[in-house]
Amino acid sequence: MSEVHVARRARLRERCAASTAHGGPADAVLVSRPANVRYLTGRAPGGGALLLGPDGRDTLFTPSDAGPAGGSHPGDALGDTVLGEADGDAVIAAAGIAARHGPHVLAVEEHHLTVARHRALSSVAPALRLADLDCAVEQQRVVKDEEEISALRIAAEITDQALGELLESILVGRTERHLALELERRLIDHGAEGAAFPTSVATGRNSGLAGHRPTERRVEEGDFLTVRLGARYRGYRCQIGRTFVIGTAPDDWQIELYDLVFAAQRGARESLEPGAEYREVDRAARQVLDAAGYAAALGRATGHGVGLEIGEDPRLSPAAMGKLDACVPVTVEPGVHLPGRGGVRIDDTLVVRPQADGGPELLTITTKELLAL
Amino acid sequence: MSEVHVARRARLRERCAASTAHGGPADAVLVSRPANVRYLTGRAPGGGALLLGPDGRDTLFTPSDAGPAGGSHPGDALGDTVLGEADGDAVIAAAGIAARHGPHVLAVEEHHLTVARHRALSSVAPALRLADLDCAVEQQRVVKDEEEISALRIAAEITDQALGELLESILVGRTERHLALELERRLIDHGAEGAAFPTSVATGRNSGLAGHRPTERRVEEGDFLTVRLGARYRGYRCQIGRTFVIGTAPDDWQIELYDLVFAAQRGARESLEPGAEYREVDRAARQVLDAAGYAAALGRATGHGVGLEIGEDPRLSPAAMGKLDACVPVTVEPGVHLPGRGGVRIDDTLVVRPQADGGPELLTITTKELLAL
Numbered sequence: 001m002s003e004v005h006v007a008r009r010a011r012l013r014e015r016c017a018a019s020t021a022h023g024g025p026a027d028a029v030l031v032s033r034p035a036n037v038r039y040l041t042g043r044a045p046g047g048g049a050l051l052l053g054p055d056g057r058d059t060l061f062t063p064s065d066a067g068p069a070g071g072s073h074p075g076d077a078l079g080d081t082v083l084g085e086a087d088g089d090a091v092i093a094a095a096g097i098a099a100r101h102g103p104h105v106l107a108v109e110e111h112h113l114t115v116a117r118h119r120a121l122s123s124v125a126p127a128l129r130l131a132d133l134d135c136a137v138e139q140q141r142v143v144k145d146e147e148e149i150s151a152l153r154i155a156a157e158i159t160d161q162a163l164g165e166l167l168e169s170i171l172v173g174r175t176e177r178h179l180a181l182e183l184e185r186r187l188i189d190h191g192a193e194g195a196a197f198p199t200s201v202a203t204g205r206n207s208g209l210a211g212h213r214p215t216e217r218r219v220e221e222g223d224f225l226t227v228r229l230g231a232r233y234r235g236y237r238c239q240i241g242r243t244f245v246i247g248t249a250p251d252d253w254q255i256e257l258y259d260l261v262f263a264a265q266r267g268a269r270e271s272l273e274p275g276a277e278y279r280e281v282d283r284a285a286r287q288v289l290d291a292a293g294y295a296a297a298l299g300r301a302t303g304h305g306v307g308l309e310i311g312e313d314p315r316l317s318p319a320a321m322g323k324l325d326a327c328v329p330v331t332v333e334p335g336v337h338l339p340g341r342g343g344v345r346i347d348d349t350l351v352v353r354p355q356a357d358g359g360p361e362l363l364t365i366t367t368k369e370l371l372a373l
Numbered sequence: 374m375s376e377v378h379v380a381r382r383a384r385l386r387e388r389c390a391a392s393t394a395h396g397g398p399a400d401a402v403l404v405s406r407p408a409n410v411r412y413l414t415g416r417a418p419g420g421g422a423l424l425l426g427p428d429g430r431d432t433l434f435t436p437s438d439a440g441p442a443g444g445s446h447p448g449d450a451l452g453d454t455v456l457g458e459a460d461g462d463a464v465i466a467a468a469g470i471a472a473r474h475g476p477h478v479l480a481v482e483e484h485h486l487t488v489a490r491h492r493a494l495s496s497v498a499p500a501l502r503l504a505d506l507d508c509a510v511e512q513q514r515v516v517k518d519e520e521e522i523s524a525l526r527i528a529a530e531i532t533d534q535a536l537g538e539l540l541e542s543i544l545v546g547r548t549e550r551h552l553a554l555e556l557e558r559r560l561i562d563h564g565a566e567g568a569a570f571p572t573s574v575a576t577g578r579n580s581g582l583a584g585h586r587p588t589e590r591r592v593e594e595g596d597f598l599t600v601r602l603g604a605r606y607r608g609y610r611c612q613i614g615r616t617f618v619i620g621t622a623p624d625d626w627q628i629e630l631y632d633l634v635f636a637a638q639r640g641a642r643e644s645l646e647p648g649a650e651y652r653e654v655d656r657a658a659r660q661v662l663d664a665a666g667y668a669a670a671l672g673r674a675t676g677h678g679v680g681l682e683i684g685e686d687p688r689l690s691p692a693a694m695g696k697l698d699a700c701v702p703v704t705v706e707p708g709v710h711l712p713g714r715g716g717v718r719i720d721d722t723l724v725v726r727p728q729a730d731g732g733p734e735l736l737t738i739t740t741k742e743l744l745a746l
Contacts, residue, residue, distance in 0.1 A: 108488075110487065110488035110489045110492070111487055111489040112487060113487060114483065114484055114485060114487055115481075115484075115486050115488055115505075116483045116484040117484075119483070132488075132489075181557075185558070188554060
């Protein structure tokens with residue numbers, strides 16, 4: 001693992017030596033966003049900061065009272081990265097070290113640093129010129145290596161197992177909240193570090209809502225039941241969403257709506273290939289729902305990247321600029337909610353692969369038939 | 374409730390009209406930190422922003438694709454606060470509205486806004502002069518009203534119930550991870566909205582670690598078992614920590630260490646009164662452990678405020694400046710961990726009250742005797 005992180009840091013260093021967001025090269029880089037620190041070091045200390053120093057040395061600073069992330073101590077080996085204990089604020093400590101090497105350009109994450117910390121940093125190290133690293137690490141994270149994809153694959157397996165077990169149990173009469181808790185427990189039972197995001201369970205008129213938080217509503221006969229969950233495994237997060245019908249047979253409107261969302265979702269899945277524009281993929285899902293008159297019911301995006309965070313680049317939306325590469329894992333997750341009635345969501349996590357390799361790799365394999373439970 | 378929020382906003386407005394952090398009055402205020410938005414409006418839309426406008430009107434902006442926080446729509450009543458839907462970024466939308474009223478000073482939360490958003494804000498509304506609101510809302514939140522304390526009291530009751538039930542079950546052979554999940558399920562069963570923070574269960578050599586994340590280690594005879602949990606109720610979060618011994622009778626070293634941490638914790642609890650300096654309270658706990666040679670084993674703080682967040686002001690630490698007021702809820706939570714052996718933590722949530730009212734009000738009432746389970 002350690003060599004992987006050394007290589008990632010070398011790539012970032014190279015990129016920053018060439019240029020930063022507002023022009024000009026940087027000879028030192030300060031990374032503070034937790035998922036980025038983890039990507040570059042394999043560690044995720046709360047409040048930690050990684051300095052790629054002007055002397056060619058990498059130092060991971062952890063706050064001395066890191067609490068939950070504690071347990072690392074100065075001198076711990078971390079590949080070729082030295083661990084430094086910061087007396088208080090790791091970002092400020094790192095900037096102090098960078099400044100010791102004379103006036104330099106230090107690239108920082110302006111999309112993560114607060115104005116207050118940025119100002120504190122300028123005042124501890126007034127000789128440093130601060131540049132914007134922009135989202136250089138996020139961009140580097142978009143294409144995954146096989147080790148990352150393998151972690152995502154295991155996360156998806158765990159998720160499928162947890163969901164499969166739930167489908168075998170009796171659902172009528174149980175609350176959304178308890179079903180969500182049970183799913184999260186099953187994720188852990190199967191080896192997840194935790195949930196990738198708060199599990200959503202929505203029944204009846206709540207079904208199909210994008211960010212529904214589980215309530216005390218109980219599952220009833222005839223309901224649509226939407227579940228949305230994912231496991232976190234070695235830090236990597238996947239996402240699945242499925243909609244079921246409770247009882248013997250779905251109503252006609254349920255079958256129609258389900259088929260429509262399914263067609264939209266399949267359209268987007270089938271459009272996933274290296275070179276496809278982000279907005280093309282979104283359009284493949286959106287046009288099906290648009291044509292049926294559900295344009296307004298759709299969210300701003302119909303999918304997004306996943307990895308160390310659940311909502312990563314790219315964003316699959318009408319306004320997104322860019323094209324898919326191979327080895328980019330994304331969700332495809334259109335949905336429709338009809339106020340007062342309920343709705344359907346179908347989410348998968350897939351990895352973009354060239355047609356020559358068999359096309360998109362579906363990680364979340366739970367059936368997408370409309371099951372009556 | 375709504376009147377409470379109106380009054381809170383009026384206080385903030387008054388304060389900002391008098392002065393902001395870097396001098397000078399502000400005639401508009403933009404609050405973006407979620408707990409602060411919630412404190413001032415009773416709502417917590419993800420990515421929302423509250424504008425106390427120069428025209429005397431308050432507007433809560435929510436991003437149009439709020440997802441989990443969705444469900445609010447333009448025109449919704451919210452006391453005298455108008456709800457506005459922001460097309461994308463709520464902070465930017467709010468700044469745009471503020472700017473419409475001509476050149477003004479807008480106070481923003483520099484400790485929450487990122488450099489990138491602050492810059493975007495300046496460029497949408499170049500005529501606005503941005504000042505720092507600093508931590509004005511956090512300071513306003515320190516002293517709680519009786520409604521807030523009542524929510525904390527219920528949170529503590531729920532927490533005591535969940536912990537009490539766990540103590541009646543068989544613990545030997547179960548993993549830290551499963552015990553933590555069970556505690557979180559019990560919190561929900563008793564009416565919590567969720568856990569106030571990730572539940573920590575630590576056994577054997579892990580016991581007494583401040584921020585221990587539950588592992589697959591199983592509880593064994595002779596272990597110290599440390600649990601740390603809290604319920605969230607109407608947004609308010611409390612904290613309890615207890616240490617038990619597993620098996621028939623504790624070892625001598627376990628009794629000695631327990632008595633010591635208990636004495637330190639009692640010392641700090643007894644020093645809680647209006648007018649007491651934060652660092653005095655810390656010292657009351659710290660000097661007991663210092664004298665026994667455990668200075669190095671202690672964290673930077675031995676307690677902190679609680680409320681809408683689990684780690685609020687004040688911080689009870691040697692460097693903290695300030696004095697306690699009545700109606701400030703704080704934790705008192707000293708602990709010692711001996712590497713390779715384990716340790717003890719005892720955490721309570723209390724409300725500072727004058728001696729005339731009976732002194733500090735203990736919210737978390739689970740026994741602090743050393744139980745052998």
